[in-house]
Amino acid sequence: MNKIANRQVVCDTLIELGKRNEEIVVLTSDSRGSASMTNFARELPAQFIEAGIAEQNLVGIAAGLAAAGKIPFVASPACFLSMRSIEQVKVDIAYSRTNVKLIGISGGVSYGALGMSHHSLQDLAVMRAIPGMVILLPADRFETGKAIRALADYPGGAYLRIGRNPVPDVYESEDYGFAIGKAVCLADGKDITLIGTGETVRVALESAVELRRLGITCRVLNMHTIKPLDEAAILQAARDTGRIITIEEHSIYGGLGAAVAEVVAQKYPVPLRIVGIADEPAIPGKSPEVFAHYGICVANIKELAKELLSLGA
Structure with a gap:
């Protein structure tokens, strides 16, 4: 890799x-x-x-x-x-x-x-x-x-x-469509949608692989543009999968999760969880250590996905 x-x-x-x-x-x-x-x-x-x-x-x-x-x-x-x-x-x-x-x-x-x-x-x-x-x-x-x-x-x-x-690498080459304001669907599934941005896209993809082993299929959206936001992709994901987890290297306030929540809450409410940095001075350390501390990792995403799925059980 x-x-x-x-x-x-x-x-x-x-x-x-x-x-x-x-x-x-x-x-x-x-x-x-x-x-x-x-x-x-x-x-x-x-x-x-x-x-x-x-x-x-x-x-x-x-x-x-x-x-x-x-x-x-x-x-x-x-x-x-x-x-x-x-x-x-x-x-x-x-x-x-x-x-x-x-x-x-x-x-x-x-x-x-x-x-x-x-x-x-x-x-x-x-x-x-x-x-x-x-x-x-x-x-x-x-x-x-x-x-x-x-x-x-x-x-x-x-x-x-x-x-x-x-x-x-997330992609194998440059041979894919990129446009400002248009999310990229990296994997499809019917049970839950994982939305990442920047370096958390890799976390979303790896989480989807692990969840598939549990029989849970995930749509993975790379939301490379936070503004203008691809509202159409978010709403389609909400309709198709009924559950969303956002993952970001940012405060849980005001970033990707907040942007997605604003769209979902107003236009198609579904259960949603925001994964990011808690409302505190982030701990010092290497990126993987900080990510793990705040749950920006596969283990936490798996548990959150199972929790969201249990709501509809």
Whole structure:
């Protein structure tokens, strides 16, 4: 199983696009190394800007470049990009309708032992509430490349969050349909639907495999776009399977689970469980350790699925 860090794919894809279109510009906040943008800076120095540790200025500069016709991609740690510069995101990108693409690197609990100051577990909630912002969490290297290419053609503000470490492939190749706002059905089943996003898609798939051994078939949806949300796929899943579990590397408030619950509660109520980080400073540790602690793991998903199925027994 291949494992490649999505941030490296972001850099490689932006180099490819930047060589074809000189209007593409990459900006970082003293993070070209952690964002894997060193090669972009080396190969396309005239299309690269280092703003230093000044996230508010970083977003403001990007908005100015967009207003001048450039296509800026801003790469910065998600924990800082989504918190320190949120007023600039609201005003300079959303309100001003500028074509800025934000890439939150080392998202979720990727920084592990550095703890709450470096975890980004509120970013989806904040970005969801800002008008017009597209929010993407690609699951693997193939989807990351597709998402960057889609954003290069998308005429508006967007936030893409990726992790820090290499992740296993979800797809076998790029030979699948990707569109902003359209979920991908990775497996079908009639008993329950598992909805993941970003690195939790792999957890959903592995849980489906284990549940099938118990005779429980699962629909697995990769909700790579949190906004605009694929309401049609969610409602179809609710009708077809009658039960939903959402899985995310984010607070249980305001993220994927909340977005799905808003749709289901208002349009087709079914039993639903939200798996994510509890309302507390997340424990420090490696991603698998943090995931296991908060039940973002196969064992917990299996128990929740059995619990939901017992409700209809």
